[in-house]
Amino acid sequence: MKIYVVGSTKNKFLPLDKIRTKFFIDKPHVGDNIDFLNPWYCELTGLYHLWKHVEDDIVGLEHYRRYFVNSHDKILSESEINEMLKTCDIICTKAHYSKERPVITWLNEHGKRKDFDKYLYILCRYFDDIGDKKYHGFGEWCKKYLFGDHHCLGNMFVCKRSLIDEYCLWLFNVLSVYDQVNGLTNANRRIDGYLAEFLFGAWLEWNKKKIKYQQIRIVR
Numbered sequence: 001m002k003i004y005v006v007g008s009t010k011n012k013f014l015p016l017d018k019i020r021t022k023f024f025i026d027k028p029h030v031g032d033n034i035d036f037l038n039p040w041y042c043e044l045t046g047l048y049h050l051w052k053h054v055e056d057d058i059v060g061l062e063h064y065r066r067y068f069v070n071s072h073d074k075i076l077s078e079s080e081i082n083e084m085l086k087t088c089d090i091i092c093t094k095a096h097y098s099k100e101r102p103v104i105t106w107l108n109e110h111g112k113r114k115d116f117d118k119y120l121y122i123l124c125r126y127f128d129d130i131g132d133k134k135y136h137g138f139g140e141w142c143k144k145y146l147f148g149d150h151h152c153l154g155n156m157f158v159c160k161r162s163l164i165d166e167y168c169l170w171l172f173n174v175l176s177v178y179d180q181v182n183g184l185t186n187a188n189r190r191i192d193g194y195l196a197e198f199l200f201g202a203w204l205e206w207n208k209k210k211i212k213y214q215q216i217r218i219v220r
Helices: 035-041 044-053 078-084 103-109 113-129 138-145 161-182 191-206
Strands: 002-007 020-024 058-063 066-068 090-092 094-096 150-152 157-160 211-213 216-218
Touching: 002 044, 020 044, 035 044, 035 191, 044 058, 044 161, 044 191, 058 078, 058 161, 090 191, 103 113, 113 138, 113 161, 113 191, 138 191, 150 191, 157 161, 161 191, 191 211
Parallel strands: 002 020, 002 058, 090 211
Antiparallel strands: 058 066, 058 157, 066 216, 090 157, 094 150
């Protein structure tokens, strides 16, 4: 089991156990990496490296200031995670909204709606163009998800490696297409991280993955 805790060398991390390791976004990494995309991809830089370099059967991602915890506010242990994954496919944490103020409200208020509309258009077209029937209609599914009352916060998760292999192969292919169409500029920094975060849950639900929403500790 290996969990990347993503942050910079300037951040303060909680004491980490043997299953957790720091991933610094402001240090160069050897081997296959997307360090140069960090201004747009955020913690996805760590996710990509995890996907390409970690071979553990169970993998995960947390933030230097956000950690999965149990009911006693203690960081989830290896044994607790193993027990949870007996009854679910993935552990995530939930960002709560409401019917009156759905997820799309945040995107509208923070100037991200146009970026998401472009991304959803690509999702609607991309899978049809490559003839992938599995994702036919996924773009419309995502639109409905964004009018719901929750999403999976922060690109955080713990799951079996086989699930994240499937997700990353899908995600980074689609983001690459989006980047080619939309371009990467100073004006749209962090956008790929937002695109992934707000639609991670949509992908999981589309693929009928059983999600366990776990509480987190936020370190100020």
